[in-house]
Amino acid sequence: MQTGHQLKSSERALAAVYDVAMLDLDGVVYIGGAAVPRAPESLAAAREDGLRLAFITNNAARPPAKVAEHIRSLGMEATAEDVVTSAQAAARVLAERLAPGAKVVNLGAAGLREPLEAAGLVPVAVDEDAEAIVTGYNPELLWKHILRAAVRIKDGLFWVASNTDMTFPAAYGIAPGHGVLVDTLRRFSGVEPVVAGKPSRPLLEETIRRTEAEHPLMVGDRLDTDIEGGHNAGIDTLLVLTGVTGLEELVAAQPHQRPTFIASDLGGLLVAHEAPECEATTARLGGWTAEVRDDELRVSGQGSADDWWRAAAASAWAHLDATGAAARIGAQAVPPGPNDDGGTVVSAS
Incomplete structure (x- = not known):
């Protein structure tokens, strides 16, 4: 039986203690097409207090510029450089393993192609010679390409998955996420992918690297991705209650999914705890x-x-x-x- 981690105190506002807030998006900054209540003013005040903001997402389908555009449309300041995606983290994992110019099967959307090319890798189709394969959410993906990828992974092609999220919020309801495809490929091939997104470490490590953070804080609404991801990366976490976590989930949290701090919303960045x-x-x-x-x-x-x-x-x-x-x-x-x-x-x- 695990025991341990409890909440901590902070005599100063969190925005004055940490240098970078690593913000999950859906349920923290926005919910679909609307900003989370109090998010715009809270983030603006945190910036004024000197806190740098990084917007991080397991979604590998949209390039950072598109994510930043969406954030700005909701009344919050953001540039492409402020956004870090699991696609960028996946590209880093591949670039650290492969030589420059290596060919990588891209079984994802445009959000994966751009970081692969930026990392000096060459995205190719599923039937072409390659040294690795990377998968990400892609609603246009054809079943014949999934079949070919499954066989190649089983035959030993190195595999990086952008994330293992089983669901995502669509306009028509909660829909199957990329994790459903990952589970299908895993069960067929018997191969475990290297996962770039939360709760695995690469996405948070990529964010720390890009922001040069010395004392980062992970801010999220999910215990099993955001908070567990912070634990895996060895950094403090703030759970906000504007998303999916309710009392039932919180009371059952094991130590590796317990936040350092809890707040109703992003106003928790502006106060002592x-x-x-x-x-x-x-x-x-x-x-x-x-x-x-x-x-x-x-x-x-x-x-x-x-x-x-x-x-x-x-x-x-x-x-x-x-x-x-x-x-x-x-x-x-x-x-x-x-x-x-x-x-x-x-x-x-």
């Missing part, structure tokens, strides 16, 4: 008391929404580490809304 005081499975912070009794998480008191989440997480993690089982979420563990003014009594003591 206090960690809860813990005794056994009881955690206290800012007027809240969280505890696990009879295997059920209970939170009482009043205070800010962020302190509620921090106390609840600390209590639940202590219980998980002690028992190996996640606490149940009962009627006495109702989170305040993200815009709560901090005056709501969540439960009686």
Whole structure:
């Protein structure tokens, strides 16, 4: 049974402590065609405080210039140089293994071709001679090309996958991601690819290299990609609650998926953070008391929404580490809304 990692304190605002914020995009900066509430003003204020922003994405289909254009259209400052994609990380992995001018099968979209060429490699079709193959999300990919790639990988062609995301948010709903293709190729070939995207290290390492970060902070909304990726890279993390992670996921988080800090949104970059005081499975912070009794998480008191989440997480993690089982979420563990003014009594003591 794993034990360990708990929330940390920061006496200064995170924007003053870290030199680069490595920001996941969907669920953190924007959701589809709209900016996440408070994201534009929070990021502008963080920049004014001297924090450099890097926008990182597992999506290998869109070139950095297109990603930056989308961010700017939502009222936030961004250039192509501020964006780092899993395609760029994949190209780095290949360039470090292969000689300049090596041919690489590109089983992805234009977002993969550009970084391959920038790295001095030659993208080729699936039937051409090559020293490696790289795969990425490509909705135009033909089944006959998938079949040919599967056989070549099984026969020993070196394989880099841009990411293993099983889903992505499409305009018509949650759709299969590149990870579905990776799983198909893996099961057929028996080969494990080198993965460039989160939670693997190459994307975060590529971002650190490009920004020359000395004290970076990974900011994300997903425990299994953003936060775990930060752990794998050995850097601190901030979980924002504007995306996919809710209380059920948070209380069940194992140590390698637990954030260093928690905030309702990107405004968490602009404030100091206090960690809860813990005794056994009881955690206290800012007027809240969280505890696990009879295997059920209970939170009482009043205070800010962020302190509620921090106390609840600390209590639940202590219980998980002690028992190996996640606490149940009962009627006495109702989170305040993200815009709560901090005056709501969540439960009686």
